[in-house]
Amino acid sequence: MYDVCIIGSGAGGAPVAYELSHAGFSVIVLEKGKNYKEEDFNKDELAVCRRDFFTPNLTNEQHVINQRAEDGAISRHVGSENDWSFWNGSMVGGSSNLMSGYFHRMKPNDFKLLSVYGAIKGANVADWCISYEELEPYYEKAERIIGVSGEVVQHKFLEPRSTPNFPHAKLEESGVTKWFDRACASLNYESIPTPRAILPQAKEGRNGCSYSNFCGSYGCATGAKGSARAALLQKCDAKIVTEAFVYKLESDAKKITKAHYYDENLTSHAVEARIFVLAAQAMESSRLLLNSKNRHFPHGIANNSNQVGKNLIFSAGGSGSGRFNFEKLSQEQQKELMQTGVFFNRSLQQWYEYETGGKKRKGGTIDFLFEHQNIIPRVKREFYDDEENIIWGEALSNKIHKRLTTSRVLAFEVFNDWLPTDDCFVSVDDEIKDRFHMPVGVINLWGHKHDLEVGEYLAKRAVEVLKEMGAEEIHSSISSSPPPNLVAGGCRFGANPLTSVLDKNCKAHELENLYVTDASFMPTGGSVPYTWTIYANSFRVADIIKKHLA
Amino acid sequence: MFLNSRRIFLKTALFGGAVLVMYGATVFGAVSLMQTMALVQEDLFPHAKSLGIKTEAYLTLILNHSRVTPKEKDFLRNGVQWLNEEAVAMHKKMYSSLSENERQAVLKSIAKYKWGEEWIDKMLTFIMEATFSDEIYGICKNSAGTKWIQFEAGYPRPKEAYL
Numbered sequence: 001m002y003d004v005c006i007i008g009s010g011a012g013g014a015p016v017a018y019e020l021s022h023a024g025f026s027v028i029v030l031e032k033g034k035n036y037k038e039e040d041f042n043k044d045e046l047a048v049c050r051r052d053f054f055t056p057n058l059t060n061e062q063h064v065i066n067q068r069a070e071d072g073a074i075s076r077h078v079g080s081e082n083d084w085s086f087w088n089g090s091m092v093g094g095s096s097n098l099m100s101g102y103f104h105r106m107k108p109n110d111f112k113l114l115s116v117y118g119a120i121k122g123a124n125v126a127d128w129c130i131s132y133e134e135l136e137p138y139y140e141k142a143e144r145i146i147g148v149s150g151e152v153v154q155h156k157f158l159e160p161r162s163t164p165n166f167p168h169a170k171l172e173e174s175g176v177t178k179w180f181d182r183a184c185a186s187l188n189y190e191s192i193p194t195p196r197a198i199l200p201q202a203k204e205g206r207n208g209c210s211y212s213n214f215c216g217s218y219g220c221a222t223g224a225k226g227s228a229r230a231a232l233l234q235k236c237d238a239k240i241v242t243e244a245f246v247y248k249l250e251s252d253a254k255k256i257t258k259a260h261y262y263d264e265n266l267t268s269h270a271v272e273a274r275i276f277v278l279a280a281q282a283m284e285s286s287r288l289l290l291n292s293k294n295r296h297f298p299h300g301i302a303n304n305s306n307q308v309g310k311n312l313i314f315s316a317g318g319s320g321s322g323r324f325n326f327e328k329l330s331q332e333q334q335k336e337l338m339q340t341g342v343f344f345n346r347s348l349q350q351w352y353e354y355e356t357g358g359k360k361r362k363g364g365t366i367d368f369l370f371e372h373q374n375i376i377p378r379v380k381r382e383f384y385d386d387e388e389n390i391i392w393g394e395a396l397s398n399k400i401h402k403r404l405t406t407s408r409v410l411a412f413e414v415f416n417d418w419l420p421t422d423d424c425f426v427s428v429d430d431e432i433k434d435r436f437h438m439p440v441g442v443i444n445l446w447g448h449k450h451d452l453e454v455g456e457y458l459a460k461r462a463v464e465v466l467k468e469m470g471a472e473e474i475h476s477s478i479s480s481s482p483p484p485n486l487v488a489g490g491c492r493f494g495a496n497p498l499t500s501v502l503d504k505n506c507k508a509h510e511l512e513n514l515y516v517t518d519a520s521f522m523p524t525g526g527s528v529p530y531t532w533t534i535y536a537n538s539f540r541v542a543d544i545i546k547k548h549l550a
Numbered sequence: 551m552f553l554n555s556r557r558i559f560l561k562t563a564l565f566g567g568a569v570l571v572m573y574g575a576t577v578f579g580a581v582s583l584m585q586t587m588a589l590v591q592e593d594l595f596p597h598a599k600s601l602g603i604k605t606e607a608y609l610t611l612i613l614n615h616s617r618v619t620p621k622e623k624d625f626l627r628n629g630v631q632w633l634n635e636e637a638v639a640m641h642k643k644m645y646s647s648l649s650e651n652e653r654q655a656v657l658k659s660i661a662k663y664k665w666g667e668e669w670i671d672k673m674l675t676f677i678m679e680a681t682f683s684d685e686i687y688g689i690c691k692n693s694a695g696t697k698w699i700q701f702e703a704g705y706p707r708p709k710e711a712y713l
Contacts, residue, residue, distance in 0.1 A: 380671075
């Protein structure tokens with residue numbers, strides 16, 4: 001019997017594996033995907049991004065997506081039939097291998113959204129049952145162990161820090177950041193260097209960033225990116241079983257007794273442990289609990305209050321961009337614009353909170369970045385002329401050549417709260433099963449209109465900056481489209497077992513030895529990418545489990 | 551290189567069939583899927599040929615790839631049939647028997663239909679994937695595609711073909 005069995009090896013599971021194995025406990029990690037290492041990663045766009053090499057084939061594993069319309073009508077979409085994937089990266093380290101590593105902490109008020117900003121009709125807004133102050137030491141621990149680079153600058157919403165600066169100096173930046181900073185100064189906006197989970201120099205067996213161009217969506221070949229694999233799992237002796245799909249948790253009335261998994265040959269195995277930690281990614285963790293029914297838990301493990309899968313959230317917001325053309329730039333500026341490899345690390349958080357109509361509102365974060373270097377989407381955008389007619393032949397080749405060699409697009413991404421509601425949740429399907437013969441997860445989607453209003457407000461600020469910089473062809477798009485890589489909730493933590501799945505320690509209210517440490521625990525998501533908070537909370541729960549086992 | 555492998559020979563066979571072309575209620579004739587698509591690719595983006603890109607070889611690879619769904623494959627097959635039916639309706643000949651100007655006229659005609667625009671978009675996408683593919687796939691030599699637009703691909707380059 002192991003001390004700890006962890007299901008999932010991403011940002012939610014790996015800190016527990018790292019901490020508990022270093023503390024001398026026996027730890028086994030069950031990971032559905034394969035183990036890829038630095039030498040396996042490359043920038044093959046066709047395989048990695050066009051054919052989704054690191055995610056399951058939808059004909060084998062998929063989700064059903066139920067979209068809710070304004071009038072309440074539900075439209076059902078089967079993932080494989082609609083080429084709609086919610087997978088992010090099935091491999092040791094999970095999707096943290098493929099993240100861009102934009103690392104922001106949540107702010108103190110993010111932990112008390114209900115108390116500070118009040119209830120919103122139609123939304124299940126709740127305060128967290130821990131404070132920023134309780135999580136701060138673990139944000140610091142995560143930035144030290146994972147490796148966060150950047151420069152702390154004073155600004156209106158800088159969160160309190162126990163250390164004056166990041167452990168690593170900021171990465172090399174594009175010269176265009178100077179244009180950005182000047183535009184912000186002119187508008188009286190506070191430009192912030194974006195912290196990144198990327199090492200600028202070698203550290204503890206990981207190489208520094210090679211500025212090799214491309215980053216998000218690709219595995220890092222140097223180990224500079226702070227993936228759960230590179231930063232944690234390769235630095236501890238937890239036993240990792242790959243291609244192990246956990247299909248059922250077995251329990252008695254009080255404890256999980258076994259985790260049952262299939263190997264690559266669909267042979268079933270069982271693991272016994274004193275503590276079980278579930279961290280399979282928000283949607284899949286809820287799905288496993290819902291699929292694990294028994295006489296003690298007829299609606300699924302830890303689900304006697306029917307809360308498992310509820311209050312699923314994503315990062316709300318959207319994106320936008322503007323184009324810089326050579327015609328309006330000096331030769332020096334043209335050179336700065338086209339320099340690749342270096343980063344455009346700039347963010348705005350000036351409207352993390354703002355007022356409209358005399359009422360205080362929760363806002364969010366805007367990150368700026370050059371459009372992804374992937375060449376196929378950039379070329380595909382040139383298939384149409386100004387009248388939206390498809391073009392080909394010489395007209396197309398001339399357009400591609402001109403646009404790709406004499407202009408570049410600067411993009412922005414808006415992050416604001418996706419309010420939790422009764423209509424956004426995870427369930428399991430009655431008809432469709434995956435290759436393991438288990439009911440697939442159903443993602444029931446609904447975005448509150450408040451999310452769009454906040455997103456639009458922030459996007460307008462971003463557009464102002466692009467205009468001030470002299471960009472052309474500026475546009476933005478705020479919608480309720482769920483980003484598959486920014487998902488949380490489904491097993492929210494809270495003090496009341498009737499309205500939450502987990503207690504303050506991320507232990508299931510109803511079970512003595514089940515913890516959930518991926519983003520499932522989050523009752524609200526803050527207005528930042530989630531990864532740093534997932535890492536920090538997992539380090540926090542690791543300390544709790546150490547005491548539990550002692 | 552995969553082009554010499556037996557696996558690819560088998561793949562070619564899978565997508566190497568013919569489609570029947572209708573003229574009204576009667577069968578006008580049959581055309582080769584791959585030959586039609588290869589010719590369309592030349593008509594849509596002749597620059598690929600001048601760069602030495604083996605777009606037909608890429609079609610062979612990708613159209614039998616597990617991540618290209620049956621729905622997409624059906625659409626591509628149907629597109630070949632519908633393209634030829636448009637050619638027959640306009641010129642009483644199969645697409646491959648038309649002059650260059652006539653073929654362009656057929657392409658302009660189908661581009662007005664939703665399916666036609668989507669089909670051309672799909673064909674162009676495969677051409678671009680071929681043009682900017684890594685040398686490991688044997689489709690594009692000496693980085694001709696990326697050099698054409700002065701594009702610096704990401705590093706490291708693949709050491710083996712993941713597609």
